[in-house]
Amino acid sequence: MSSRCAVCPGSFDPPTWGHLSLVERGVLLFDRVIVAVAYNSSKAALFSPEERVEMLRESLAGYDPDRVVVDSFDGLLVDYARRQGAVAILRGLRATGDFEYEFQMAMVNQQLAPGIQSVFMMTDARWLHLSSTIVKEAAFYGVDLSAMVPPPVAVRLREKLGRPSPAVSV
Numbered sequence: 001m002s003s004r005c006a007v008c009p010g011s012f013d014p015p016t017w018g019h020l021s022l023v024e025r026g027v028l029l030f031d032r033v034i035v036a037v038a039y040n041s042s043k044a045a046l047f048s049p050e051e052r053v054e055m056l057r058e059s060l061a062g063y064d065p066d067r068v069v070v071d072s073f074d075g076l077l078v079d080y081a082r083r084q085g086a087v088a089i090l091r092g093l094r095a096t097g098d099f100e101y102e103f104q105m106a107m108v109n110q111q112l113a114p115g116i117q118s119v120f121m122m123t124d125a126r127w128l129h130l131s132s133t134i135v136k137e138a139a140f141y142g143v144d145l146s147a148m149v150p151p152p153v154a155v156r157l158r159e160k161l162g163r164p165s166p167a168v169s170v
């Protein structure tokens with residue numbers, strides 16, 4: 001039987017528990033999930049693509065390397081997905097705010113590569129409120145990040161933003 005591969009693309013600036021939850025559930029559906037950091041994201045990034053790849057590799061180290069791969073790509077997502085032999089693009093959906101952008105992207109990708117299916121999974125309710133943007137803001141203010149990002153990412157955020165240990169809430 002042929003093995004089914006999905007590309008799970010994103011900026012991952014930085015990866016959050018929400019991203020990891022998507023990968024965890026993605027491997028239930030696909031034989032192989034390639035977590036792919038986009039080089040050419042239109043967003044200004046805090047971390048370099050190399051740093052984002054490293055954080056993902058550290059955070060996903062517990063998986064069978066044949067099932068979960070971390071990589072990066074430049075250019076069009078569908079071209080990368082084709083080169084990898086992927087049958088699907090896997091994305092997470094939080095509340096309604098994500099829908100319009102995801103819908104547009106899925107339509108364009110469908111036009112460019114009708115053979116690759118966009119698959120969306122609803123975010124685990126525990127991570128519904130999380131985004132990389134809010135995580136960066138929380139890190140800037142010294143908030144305890146343990147409920148937002150895996151430990152290797154929390155360490156990098158603190159290094160990057162020059163903040164000491166988590167603030168004690170009063």
Ligand code: PNS
Pocket residue numbers: 009010011012038040041042043075076077078105108109
């Ligand atoms: O985590 P993000 O920022 O929502 O991820 C968006 C991403 C990187 C998946 C998207 O911007 C993307 O696919 N970029 C590569 C260029 C591309 O193929 N764009 C869509 C067709 S024009």
